[in-house]
Amino acid sequence: MNKLIKSGAAIVAAMAFAGCCCSESKTDGACGADVCSKEQAVVETIMTRRSVRDYKSEPVDREQMAKIIECGIYAPSAMNMQPWAVRVVDAPDFLDGVTAIAVEQMPQLKEQEGFRNFFRNAPTVAFVACPEESYSGEYDCGLLSENMMLAAWSMGIGSCCLGSVVPVMTSEAAKPYLERLNFPEGYKLMVGIAFGYPAGDTPEAPARDASKAYYVE
Ligand SMILES: Cc1cc2nc3c(=O)[nH]c(=O)nc-3n(C[C@H](O)[C@H](O)[C@H](O)COP(=O)(O)O)c2cc1C
Structure with a gap:
């Protein structure tokens, strides 16, 4: 049980880390800045996307x-x-x-x-x-x-x-x-x-339950 909790915590920590910057292992060695910025762009898009429930009246181009x-x-x-x-x-x-x-x-x-x-x-x-x-x-x-x-x-x-x-x-x-x-x-x-096109501020992210995903050792 303890192991599960630890693994869960590791995933949560990894999720939180992924949201702010490129992982250390990718900034040195084989992977260069391009990979880092691609990772950042994808992770940032995923983490900041929210369901928008109010829009400007202009249709999407x-x-x-x-x-x-x-x-x-x-x-x-x-x-x-x-x-x-x-x-x-x-x-x-x-x-x-x-x-x-x-x-x-x-x-x-x-x-x-x-x-x-x-x-x-x-x-x-x-x-x-x-x-x-x-x-x-x-x-x-x-x-x-x-x-x-x-x-x-x-x-x-x-x-x-x-x-x-x-x-x-x-x-x-x-x-x-x-x-x-x-x-x-x-x-x-x-x-x-x-x-x-969103009409107002981006809503807050509803809470996520990180315990639903974990490593099995
Ligand atoms: C299959 C599916 C159906 C959904 N149906 C509705 C809906 O009918 N009305 C609504 O306002 N949001 C709906 N949602 C949006 C969810 O409420 C929303 O994704 C969830 O609360 C998480 O918020 P977030 O998308 O901002 O991260 C739906 C989402 C999914 C995946």
Whole structure:
């Protein structure tokens, strides 16, 4: 037990260290400054990314969004099957139409401070779907989604994974919107991802439970 606690503590210490600078072993010898700054950039992006829940109304620039999607599809997938389907929407009539349906189903949404739309006020939303039957489609879609969110954050674009859009988008009332996404036959909607330029301060990181990961000796 003691060993487990010690290993857990070592991982936490490593996590904290990784967040501030390059590890000693990489600053001398084979790895040069380039490796160090790449490590810093990746670690900083991962550690500072937060779910953003308030956005400016301007949609994400489509060239930037293309880069974000490209980063998504460069995620690993089992046997490189790339089992995802991604649809990006920045059409106000679509987002407002789904919002109206969501409000009808959950009138309390309107009571949220500053409520403008059901997608945490995002002007651009990516819908991610995967095959209903697949080897590891859900896992692969998760990797794609995180790649997109990290790429966005590195470009100053906020994001928020939204599982809550699934029951609304798959409800009878939203059928025309789901059909507009034109997912291949046999695909199911996994998640919506809000994207946009953040309107406020970056939220604090919710606490993480470091005891969930440790070395086994
Ligand atoms: C699969 C998934 C579904 C989520 N669904 C929602 C959601 O419906 N609404 C929301 O505001 N945040 C949602 N989140 C965001 C989480 O609440 C958030 O990632 C978590 O609290 C950690 O905060 P952080 O992303 O700022 O580190 C979802 C995240 C994931 C991975």
